[in-house]
Amino acid sequence: MATYNDIKKQLNINVDKHLNNGFAHLTHYWQTYKTIDSEHFKYYAEQYLQEEILPVVEEPDQFYIPFKYDIPFPPTGKPKFKFIDLFAGIGGIRLAYQNLGGKCVFSSEWNNFAKKTYEANFGEVPFGDITQINERTIPDHDILLGGFPCQPFSIAGVSKKKALGRNHGFLDETQGTLFFDIARILEYKRPKTFMLENVKNLVSHDKGNTFKVISNTLTGLGYSIHYRVLNGKHFVPQNRERILIIGFRNDFFHGEENFRFPKLPEPNSSIKEILEENVESKYTLSDKLWNYLQTYAEKHKAKGNGFGFGLTDLNSTSRTLSARYYKDGSEILIPQEGINPRRLTPRECARLQGFPDNFIIPVSDNQAYKQFGNSVTVPLIQAVGKQLVKSLLSINEPAKSQELIY
Numbered sequence: 001m002a003t004y005n006d007i008k009k010q011l012n013i014n015v016d017k018h019l020n021n022g023f024a025h026l027t028h029y030w031q032t033y034k035t036i037d038s039e040h041f042k043y044y045a046e047q048y049l050q051e052e053i054l055p056v057v058e059e060p061d062q063f064y065i066p067f068k069y070d071i072p073f074p075p076t077g078k079p080k081f082k083f084i085d086l087f088a089g090i091g092g093i094r095l096a097y098q099n100l101g102g103k104c105v106f107s108s109e110w111n112n113f114a115k116k117t118y119e120a121n122f123g124e125v126p127f128g129d130i131t132q133i134n135e136r137t138i139p140d141h142d143i144l145l146g147g148f149p150c151q152p153f154s155i156a157g158v159s160k161k162k163a164l165g166r167n168h169g170f171l172d173e174t175q176g177t178l179f180f181d182i183a184r185i186l187e188y189k190r191p192k193t194f195m196l197e198n199v200k201n202l203v204s205h206d207k208g209n210t211f212k213v214i215s216n217t218l219t220g221l222g223y224s225i226h227y228r229v230l231n232g233k234h235f236v237p238q239n240r241e242r243i244l245i246i247g248f249r250n251d252f253f254h255g256e257e258n259f260r261f262p263k264l265p266e267p268n269s270s271i272k273e274i275l276e277e278n279v280e281s282k283y284t285l286s287d288k289l290w291n292y293l294q295t296y297a298e299k300h301k302a303k304g305n306g307f308g309f310g311l312t313d314l315n316s317t318s319r320t321l322s323a324r325y326y327k328d329g330s331e332i333l334i335p336q337e338g339i340n341p342r343r344l345t346p347r348e349c350a351r352l353q354g355f356p357d358n359f360i361i362p363v364s365d366n367q368a369y370k371q372f373g374n375s376v377t378v379p380l381i382q383a384v385g386k387q388l389v390k391s392l393l394s395i396n397e398p399a400k401s402q403e404l405i406y
Contacts, residue, residue: 065237073122083142083144088109094158118295146196182194197243198245232377236353242380260387285342321373
């Protein structure tokens with residue numbers, strides 16, 4: 001049987017040139033083949049084959065199925081539940097929920113470099129800009145997942161409506177932000193539960209207004225919510241605090257979800273455990289950069305500021321890996337005997353976020369640093385996801401259990 005990569009080669013599909021919604025439709029169709037969800041993608045998948053790949057396609061209606069997935073994380077064969085992956089990045093949240101027995105039926109991510117990494121690992125190209133995606137085109141799902149950006153909400157439009165004596169819906173306050181797109185999809189698709197991930201400062205952002213609007217919107221949509229700031233250091237040697245917001249649909253659970261955030265294990269890992277052997281010299285800081293970082297740190301120390309590089313204790317945990325790590329690596333530096341310290345390698349960054357070593361990194365170092373800095377701590381997401389899925393699958397009433405989307 002042909003493999004996924006064989007078919008791409010046969011169709012002369014260079015992924016770098018096909019990170020578009022056409023190939024997204026085709027890969028989504030392949031992933032959902034022989035299920036009701038495939039109908040959401042079939043028409044445009046065939047159109048894509050005919051219009052963009054036609055010179056090498058004789059029978060586009062065959063879609064080159066069946067084939068075997070020769071990728072690290074193929075779709076789940078017999079899923080326990082279905083989910084969608086919004087603001088998908090490189091798929092850290094997807095990986096956690098696939099490990100729990102779920103099947104992804106829709107993904108969206110705007111960055112092409114992240115799409116490339118996502119496709120290499122999951123055999124699927126996410127759809128692009130979420131603001132341009134009609135919620136009606138998204139398949140039904142049990143769980144909505146997304147790590148959305150933290151943005152302030154403007155109250156100008158709402159205030160104007162109030163001044164004019166007009167009613168405003170709870171979605172009005174979120175207009176112009178990417179959270180609005182999560183809200184409109186929740187409103188239309190009505191998944192039974194969701195998990196949203198964000199920076200820990202979301203609760204205090206904009207003097208608490210941002211989280212207030214988010215909370216009011218989610219409860220207004222008919223969901224009970226649970227949230228907590230959790231630290232990835234309980235699973236990996238990295239101090240990384242993030243807020244997780246879990247929601248359960250009231251008319252499905254009736255307050256009986258019995259959800260509890262997991263009790264996290266004691267931190268017991270250290271940076272030295274994730275380091276590679278025989279690291280290339282290019283990761284060692286130049287004398288110029290190392291001297292600059294030390295001067296910069298001394299200058300701010302004299303002013304009483306805490307800014308500066310982070311020379312990591314190899315027996316401890318690191319600072320938070322951020323998307324800016326590609327600039328100089330200063331927040332997490334690895335000491336070396338007799339020479340300047342070095343930055344982490346992309347593989348070490350992957351390990352620091354709990355990605356397994358078979359996770360493919362098909363992009364440049366700089367892009368990899370951005371991608372892992374923007375991603376999630378996979379085992380933490382999986383630990384919380386396990387509790388969410390447990391609540392979803394433990395509904396006692398048979399009628400509710402039959403509602404789950406298979």
